[in-house]
Amino acid sequence: MPAKLSVNLNAIAMLRNRRDLPWPSVEALGRIALAAGASGLTVHPRPDQRHIRFSDLPVIRNLIDDEFPQAEFNIEGYPTEEFLELCAGAAPEQVTLVPDDPAQATSDHGWDFRKHHGFLTDVVARLKNMGCRVSLFADGDGDADAVKLAKATGADRIELYTGPYGGCYDAPERATPILEALGKTADAALAIGLAVNAGHDLTVANLPALVKRIPDLAEVSIGHGLTADALEYGMAGTVRRFCRACGQVV
Ligand SMILES: CC(=O)[C@@H](O)[C@H](O)COP(=O)(O)O
Numbered sequence: 603m604p605a606k607l608s609v610n611l612n613a614i615a616m617l618r619n620r621r622d623l624p625w626p627s628v629e630a631l632g633r634i635a636l637a638a639g640a641s642g643l644t645v646h647p648r649p650d651q652r653h654i655r656f657s658d659l660p661v662i663r664n665l666i667d668d669e670f671p672q673a674e675f676n677i678e679g680y681p682t683e684e685f686l687e688l689c690a691g692a693a694p695e696q697v698t699l700v701p702d703d704p705a706q707a708t709s710d711h712g713w714d715f716r717k718h719h720g721f722l723t724d725v726v727a728r729l730k731n732m733g734c735r736v737s738l739f740a741d742g743d744g745d746a747d748a749v750k751l752a753k754a755t756g757a758d759r760i761e762l763y764t765g766p767y768g769g770c771y772d773a774p775e776r777a778t779p780i781l782e783a784l785g786k787t788a789d790a791a792l793a794i795g796l797a798v799n800a801g802h803d804l805t806v807a808n809l810p811a812l813v814k815r816i817p818d819l820a821e822v823s824i825g826h827g828l829t830a831d832a833l834e835y836g837m838a839g840t841v842r843r844f845c846r847a848c849g850q851v852v
């Protein structure tokens with residue numbers, strides 16, 4: 603089965619937060635994404651709410667429940683008590699635990715499964731008691747022992763951190779060994795019954811090789827590159843709408 607696409611709304615929320623105005627609306631863009639065929643919506647709320655606001659969560663939950671009941675809500679983040687309360691309130695189908703620091707600009711590494719094994723085991727159990735599938739953000743470095751430790755936490759999936767792969771956009775030859783390490787990590791996970799997601803800096807250009815190397819990839823979550831594409835490919839039509847609003851005949 604092809605990988606499912608979960609659209610990450612963080613970039614839309616960040617653009618909205620530039621002004622005290624309600625657009626671009628994460629609800630409206632989420633609706634467009636799901637109506638166009640996305641399987642779910644992802645958000646990564648951070649403690650300072652610089653992207654997704656905590657108040658966005660019930661709005662997205664209701665959008666899915668009311669209009670797209672087949673879709674999934676995926677909430678990502680570092681599991682503070684505040685984050686776990688947000689998950690309890692929004693009842694996401696999937697929670698992806700990410701080891702990021704509040705000061706980090708964006709996620710840039712997976713969990714150290716040796717160091718944080720006890721902590722993760724406890725948090726995974728709490729989330730599974732809430733009825734959520736749990737995925738753990740993981741480096742795609744081919745470390746099969748780390749993957750076994752991830753499985754031992756009770757998690758259902760790992761999400762491969764694909765930032766280094768996405769960073770090869772201008773030097774495709776550098777992507778080959780990185781892709782192979784991601785593939786080896788996925789093989790190790792799938793062999794022990796851990797499903798595999800992937801995300802970070804995925805694009806239309808780099809996705810085909812990834813899904814070819816990992817044909818059983820369950821889901822990709824994509825925000826930054828997808829939002830950039832939406833702007834680039836939607837810009838011409840939008841400029842025409844504004845020209846018409848100016849009274850021009852276009
Ligand atoms: C875990 C991950 O890679 C994404 O959630 C990423 O952190 C998106 O968040 P930002 O777009 O806010 O950086």
Ligand SMILES: NCC(=O)COP(=O)(O)O
Pocket residue numbers: 610644678761800801802803804823824825826827828
């Ligand atoms: N889970 C990863 C994710 O949502 C990726 O976000 P982005 O790097 O595509 O913005």
